[in-house]
Amino acid sequence: MxxxxxxxxxxxxxxxxxxxxxxxxxxxxxxxxxxxxxxxxxxxxxxxxxxxxxxxxxxxxxxxxxxxxxxxxxxxxxxxxxxxxxxxxxxxxxxxxxxxxxxxxxxxxxxxxxxxxxxxxxxxxxxxxxxxxxxxxxxxxxxxxxTPGRVPERTHEKLVYVTFGTVFGTEELLATAVGDLGRLDAQIVVATPDRWLPQAEVIKQADVVVHHGGSGTMLTALAEGVPQVVLPRGADQFGNAEALVKAGAGVRPDAVGAEAVAQCVRLLLTDGRYREAAGLIADEISHxxxxxxxxxxxxxxx
Known part of the structure; x- marks a missing residue:
């Protein structure tokens, strides 16, 4: 054919x-x-x-x-x-x-x-x-x-992956998103347009994913049962964020600010209900x- x-x-x-x-x-x-x-x-x-x-x-x-x-x-x-x-x-x-x-x-x-x-x-x-x-x-x-690439070496028990895709990942937005994450006891891995990573492999190791709500990142994280912090910027991302929050597999900060993002990440790292909800969707995807x-x-x- x-x-x-x-x-x-x-x-x-x-x-x-x-x-x-x-x-x-x-x-x-x-x-x-x-x-x-x-x-x-x-x-x-x-x-x-x-x-x-x-x-x-x-x-x-x-x-x-x-x-x-x-x-x-x-x-x-x-x-x-x-x-x-x-x-x-x-x-x-x-x-x-x-x-x-x-x-x-x-x-x-x-x-x-x-x-x-x-x-x-x-x-x-x-x-x-x-x-x-x-x-x-x-x-x-x-x-x-x-595409093939190098996965960063693991340095902490917990890993937070941050990406805003190939279109929305501006320096300003990334700086805001990661501004207070350094206070957490976790490894912070950031993908930028100039430093792209083998995302699927990184997400397999992640405990939380912070992203813009793009469909590819959302589905990759869900397939691995990883809860998500979503900061939608445009296109289909607002609908994706709403669906994740409704399913209990993610949260959307009330404001795009360093403190708000860090609070959401801390919540997902400590409240197992979000990982449990993401795990249910991962099981659905696997079937x-x-x-x-x-x-x-x-x-x-x-």
Whole structure:
């Protein structure tokens, strides 16, 4: 089977698609990946045949993908939520097509057009999914992908990981978030745009994660049962923060300040109820179908 993936050229939109793409490739299928050139080195390393569609850089428009559909002639198109014109153009040209999510279904007004209709590969554990997202879904376990790197050596019994992603991690915000964390008896590991870390491996060691509410970081921490302090900055992050707080697996400070963040981290380090709630979601995620299991089923869709 020849499968064409397409998404926006950012880590947050590309990396969630990689586990299924790799599972399909490992199962002997021919995988192609339409995305901007920033993502090509990692996709090439994994053997996923990336190419830049048309004149696209981030978004992919119908005029970019139309000739590529006729060139690749895929048996199945998998369109990330961030590139709705790929889904619509594939459907218009009668190619079998699925959406691929990156987390909770987002509300209108965040800068992305909400996917309308069709069938979705859904990475979000059902207990956290947006209640008004009722489209047909294929559950797919969120498996974090990260480029290889060095994990900092452990120096304390407790470890707090701080990240604000590739878009929102400004020096000012990071300085505010970590300002009072040094007073805690814990190792503080900070990822910055200039000092990126193998996040999935770091989170496996973490006792608390402090972040912006991005879907990738949220799901990676939940899969490991790690409670979270969330400081949403935009996009889908406010909805993610609300869902985490409602589930009891995280807290959101009343204000973005060093003292408030430190108080929240201290709470999660000492109150086991948050880790227990996160552990319940981790168990839920572990029972979702793996990328390999879903890859085996996709032939039924074609």
């Amino acid at each position: 020849r499968v064409l993936f397409a998404c926006m050229a950012t880590v947050g939109h590309t990396y969630p698609l990689i586990p299924l793409a790799s599972a399909l490739r490992n199962a002997g299928h021919e995988v192609h990946f339409a995305v901007g050139e920033e993502m090509h080195p990692e996709l090439e390393r994994l053997g996923l045949r990336p190419f830049r569609p048309g004149l696209s850089f981030g978004e992919i428009y119908a005029g970019d993908i139309a000739p590529e559909l006729e060139r690749v002639l895929p048996d199945l198109v998998i369109s990330g939520w961030s590139v709705p014109e790929v889904f619509r153009e594939a459907k218009r040209r009668a190619f079998p097509v699925l959406w691929h999510g990156f987390g909770r279904m987002f509300d209108d007004g965040i800068g992305l057009a909400r996917p309308d209709g069709g069938r979705h590969l859904d990475l979000c554990p059902p207990s956290l999914q947006n209640a008004d997202f009722t489209d047909d879904r294929i559950l797919l376990r969120p498996v974090p992908h990260a 979702m179908p793996s990328p390999e299991e879903v890859a085996d089923r996709l032939a039924e869709v074609v």
